[in-house]
Amino acid sequence: MPELPEVESVARTVRSLVRGKTILRCDVIHAIATKPQGPALLRRKAEGQRVEQVERRGKYLIFRLCAGCLVLHFKLDGQLVWFPNRNVAGHVDIALHFEDGALGFVDRRHFGRVLFHRRAEDVPGIAGMGVEPLSREFTPTVLAARLRKSRRPLKLFLLDQTRIAGLGNIYSSEALWRAGLSPRRRAHRVTHAESQRLHKEIVGVLRRALECCLHPAPDFRNPEWWFQGLEKILRVYGREGKSCRRCGGRVRRIDQGGRSTFWCPGCQH
DNA sequence: CCTGCTACCTGATGGC
DNA sequence: TGCCATCAGGTAGCAG
Numbered sequence: 001m002p003e004l005p006e007v008e009s010v011a012r013t014v015r016s017l018v019r020g021k022t023i024l025r026c027d028v029i030h031a032i033a034t035k036p037q038g039p040a041l042l043r044r045k046a047e048g049q050r051v052e053q054v055e056r057r058g059k060y061l062i063f064r065l066c067a068g069c070l071v072l073h074f075k076l077d078g079q080l081v082w083f084p085n086r087n088v089a090g091h092v093d094i095a096l097h098f099e100d101g102a103l104g105f106v107d108r109r110h111f112g113r114v115l116f117h118r119r120a121e122d123v124p125g126i127a128g129m130g131v132e133p134l135s136r137e138f139t140p141t142v143l144a145a146r147l148r149k150s151r152r153p154l155k156l157f158l159l160d161q162t163r164i165a166g167l168g169n170i171y172s173s174e175a176l177w178r179a180g181l182s183p184r185r186r187a188h189r190v191t192h193a194e195s196q197r198l199h200k201e202i203v204g205v206l207r208r209a210l211e212c213c214l215h216p217a218p219d220f221r222n223p224e225w226w227f228q229g230l231e232k233i234l235r236v237y238g239r240e241g242k243s244c245r246r247c248g249g250r251v252r253r254i255d256q257g258g259r260s261t262f263w264c265p266g267c268q269h
Numbered sequence: 270c271c272t273g274c275t276a277c278c279t280g281a282t283g284g285c
Numbered sequence: 286t287g288c289c290a291t292c293a294g295g296t297a298g299c300a301g
Contacts, residue, residue, distance in 0.1 A: 001294050059295080075295050077279080109279045111295070125296070152272070161296080170294050257273070
């Protein structure tokens with residue numbers, strides 16, 4: 001489910017829950033979540049280790065241990081649940097037990113993963129990952145340079161984690177709508193002024209979403225809670241057939257790379 | 270190198 | 286009600 005803002009808010013919130021604490025036990029309840037590694041490796045490497053730091057890179061959540069790190073990816077449906085007093089219940093794939101509670105990795109669809117690596121950069125997806133859009137490194141010049149090098153439609157360019165890290169299907173549609181750019185436009189054909197606009201809107205939509213994700217902060221104690229209420233900041237995603245909030249045109253849904261793109265042909269060119 | 274396509278999984282929803 | 290098709294906030298791996 002989550003894109004950059006959601007994972008960032010999870011990282012900040014779970015940090016205060018587990019940083020400095022020791023993983024007393026690691027239960028692998030559904031081994032698929034450790035593929036292509038095995039459950040034994042994760043258990044062996046995690047147990048007895050203290051969580052030194054919690055970080056995010058793109059949509060990955062990273063628990064830095066004394067030796068190595070746990071790398072989590074939620075894919076479409078993964079989430080975290082905190083069980084006070086270590087009373088783990090429900091559909092949990094992996095449970096990290098601490099002294100005062102257990103952190104469960106939950107993913108009914110089993111796309112998500114919890115992996116062990118010596119360094120986060122050893123994860124293939126992280127090794128080739130692009131610029132962090134909320135970092136100082138992400139300037140209009142950097143975006144323009146990367147756009148110039150790609151012939152792909154803008155929507156697919158924005159989804160490509162090797163160019164910009166952390167945008168997903170929702171915020172890429174939203175950023176393009178805000179910038180008034182068609183998702184079908186080829187990246188290398190975008191003008192200087194347009195790429196400036198796109199830069200501003202990528203940062204804008206992510207900041208806005210992050211604020212929204214932090215207020216109120218994630219509540220891992222409630223298994224029902226997982227980023228409800230974000231719809232209110234969405235201007236175009238999921239609005240097929242409805243009228244555009246800017247020009248009144250009809251919002252359309254098209255397929256790009258096997259995923260839905262929502263956009264308004266009336267004001268996105 | 271770049272790009273496009275499919276597999277990976279399960280559950281919810283809507284039409285007939 | 287049952288059945289089928291479609292959709293879902295993602296990425297790895299492979300083919301051309």
